[in-house]
Structures are given as C-alpha cells and as structure tokens.
Amino acid sequence: MTDEAADRWALTLYVNGSSPNSVQAIETVRRVCDEDLRGHVDLEVIDVRRQPALAARDQIVATPTLIKRLPGPPRRIVGDLSDAAQLRLRLELGSPAAVDGRPDRDA
Numbered sequence: 001m002t003d004e005a006a007d008r009w010a011l012t013l014y015v016n017g018s019s020p021n022s023v024q025a026i027e028t029v030r031r032v033c034d035e036d037l038r039g040h041v042d043l044e045v046i047d048v049r050r051q052p053a054l055a056a057r058d059q060i061v062a063t064p065t066l067i068k069r070l071p072g073p074p075r076r077i078v079g080d081l082s083d084a085a086q087l088r089l090r091l092e093l094g095s096p097a098a099v100d101g102r103p104d105r106d107a
Contacts, residue, residue, distance in 0.1 A: 009033075009041040010070040013081075016063040017049050025064035025081035032084050036093050 013029050015022035026045060033041045048055040048063055058067060066077040068091060077090050 007040050008070060009037050009068070011041060012044045012046060012058070012067045012069065014046050014048055014055055014058070014060045014063050014065045014067075017047060019063075021080070021082075022047075022064055025066070028081050028084050028087055029066060032087050032091070032093070035084075036088065 011029070011033070013025060015025060029043065033043055046054050048060060062078050064079070064081050066081060066087075068075040068077070075091070077087070081087055
C-alpha cells in the first residue's frame with residue numbers, strides 16, 4: 001500500500017432526507033473533512049429514504065450516523081453531529097492541523 005493510500009480516510013454519513021439534523025450533520029462533516037483531512041478523504045453521503053438497502057447493509061438504526069471505515073479500526077458515531085470540535089475528538093483527529101503534520105494552529 002502506498003503512503004498516499006495509507007493516509008486516506010473513508011467515511012460514510014447516513015442521513016434522513018433534508019431534516020434539520022441531517023442538514024447540520026452534512027455541513028459539519030464536510031467542514032471537518034475540508035479543514036482537517038484536506039483531500040485525503042472519501043466521503044459518501046447516503047439518504048436512508050432513497051437507499052434503504054445500504055442502510056440495512058450497515059445496520060443503521062438512527063440518523064445521522066457517521067461510519068469511519070478507514071483508517072481502522074472502524075467506528076460509528078450516532079446522533080448529534082453539529083459540533084465540529086466534538087466530531088474531531090470522536091474521530092480521534094486531535095488538533096485540526098495534526099492530519100497533515102503541521103503544528104497545531106492554536107499553539
């Protein structure tokens with residue numbers, strides 16, 4: 001596996017239509033991806049109403065649900081995804097700049 005492939009993140013976000021919680025989750029997850037993972041992420045957003053088979057495959061029982069597939073170990077984050085700082089902690093991203101090796105911008 002190349003270094004670039006090893007640095008890739010694979011995330012799947014399950015949402016329920018355009019509900020306020022789903023819209024907020026999409027905005028927050030995309031912001032964290034843009035700010036912290038800068039081109040090193042594959043984000044798939046799945047609406048459980050439009051693709052129920054995919055939701056069943058991943059045993060989604062509540063939305064929003066974010067599944068981190070890579071890097072391992074896999075992790076599920078269910079519920080309120082409106083707080084970017086909490087999302088970073090739950091994804092174990094550390095400081096926002098830690099992914100690309102630059103010093104923490106708050107330091």
